[in-house]
Amino acid sequence: MRRTPHPVALLAVTAATLTACTWGSDQDAKDVQPPAAPRGVTVQAGSATTAHVMWNQATDDTGVTGYDVYRGATRVKRVPSRTHMVDVVGLKPSTTYTFTVRARDAEGNVGPAGRKLTVTTPAAATADREPPSRPGSARGTVEGSRAVKLSWGASKDDQGIASYEIYQGTSKIHSVAGSERETLLTGLRPGTDYRFTVKALDAADNASPASRTVRLTTAAGQDDGRxxxxxxxxxxxxxxxxxxxxxxxxxxxxxxxxxxxxxxxxxxxxxxxxxxxxxxxxxxxxxxxxxxxxxxxxxxxxxxxxxxxxxxxxxxxxxxxxxx
The missing domain is CATH 2.60.40.10 (Immunoglobulins)
Known part of the structure; x- marks a missing residue:
């Protein structure tokens, strides 16, 4: 029987939590070691006023408890450790922003920032209430036990497509630029059934209807990632x-x-x-x-x-x- 997965933040790879050796040490000593910087940070403009930030799990000697997302020097999101992606809203059209992510542990230690990335939001569309058309010809292929590749046909919109959003079930898990027609999703579970859909988003945050559902089952066991x-x-x-x-x-x-x-x-x-x-x-x-x-x-x-x-x-x- 296939396992039904919980929604996962794809393009995020699970790393083992490192446990510090406490040979001969005081077990009650205060943790002063900050977490490592999150890796694999990516950012994509979702619309004229939103940006989608994603990252991989960071490591810590006692465990990461959450992440802080910064726009420039300002913290704009604080999320628990199980969350590896956020949508930052309230941005200005045609504006360049810089985002970083920091991990924190239970003692309040905040680690260094991951890779600093910039993104420019598209221009605003005047009084645009018309959503894009549904993405067409959605299809996918299994790329081993832990990855799948999705592709889709272009949506149409009178003001242009700002981004495409990928959903696993009802959970948004990824976002790519409006010029893209395919994406690779990694960090999946072997031998597991997945259901994906794609929606188009314009600069005014109007979302298209979902594409047809793409049903894929990852290969069982491990592979070499070919x-x-x-x-x-x-x-x-x-x-x-x-x-x-x-x-x-x-x-x-x-x-x-x-x-x-x-x-x-x-x-x-x-x-x-x-x-x-x-x-x-x-x-x-x-x-x-x-x-x-x-x-x-x-x-x-x-x-x-x-x-x-x-x-x-x-x-x-x-x-x-x-x-x-």
Whole structure:
């Protein structure tokens, strides 16, 4: 029998709570260690007056009890530890905002801020009361035991689409820009039935009717995350200026947004991190890195992408190359 999941904050990965070793210590000593910074912080303008902020669970030696969401230096939301996403309302149209998230524990220790992100709200639509049309052709595919990919047809609106909202049952779990037509949802449970719908939102906060329900069941057991891995991965060596380089080429995973960071593994170890500045490639990506001056050296290379939720995706296929 399939398990029916509780609504989950997708694009949030559960991390194990770390328990401090208390060998020979005073059990009643006051906790002064603050939680770690939340990872995987993302922000998306929902409309001209709202923004959707999401993050991954932070860790603490005694356990995180809640999160504080800041707009600039002002705390605008305080939520319990089970919540990893909020909608910030009351914003101004055509305005740029900066958001951060901090974790807190039972002793009131507040951790450092996670990644600082900015978002610009769209312009307001004058006297707009007409909701967008229903998103069409909603469909999905299972990407292993812990991820699914959703796609949908564009909605229409006389003032334009500001964002698309993803629902699991009646719970909103994710939001993407109005220009996107697909998204990758991670952090799911293996062997579990899920029901997803998509709604379009315009700049005036008018919501469309829900798309048709997409029913998906994640694969049982564990997997290597191949559904979130770069594809068409190729590697070859090149000789230039007395040294050898490995040239890489791949297709980024389809996540519903650009993937800007990758981790390259060489001969079983992390060799380097690659971060694309500016606009990250979405169809084909390439990179070249130095490996030495000796001919005849054989290397194994693979890479993985950092997903929009801040977690690492699955590894690409591994390629073997020989210098010279």
């Amino acid at each position: 559904g979130t891995a770069p594809t068409d991965f190729r590697a070859k060596t090149r000789h230039a200026d007395g040294a050898y380089y490995i040239d890489l080429a791949w297709t980024p995973p389809h996540t519903g947004g650009a993937v800007a960071e990758y981790q390259i593994h060489l001969d079983g170890k992390t060799a380097t991190s690659l971060v694309f500045g500016g606009t990250a490639p979405r169809k084909k990506a390439t990179h070249s890195f130095y490996v030495g001056k000796e001919p005849g050296d054989t290397h194994r290379v693979k890479l993985r992408a950092k997903l929009p939720d801040g977690t690492w995706g699955g590894y690409s296929a591994e390629r073997t190359v020989t210098t010279g």
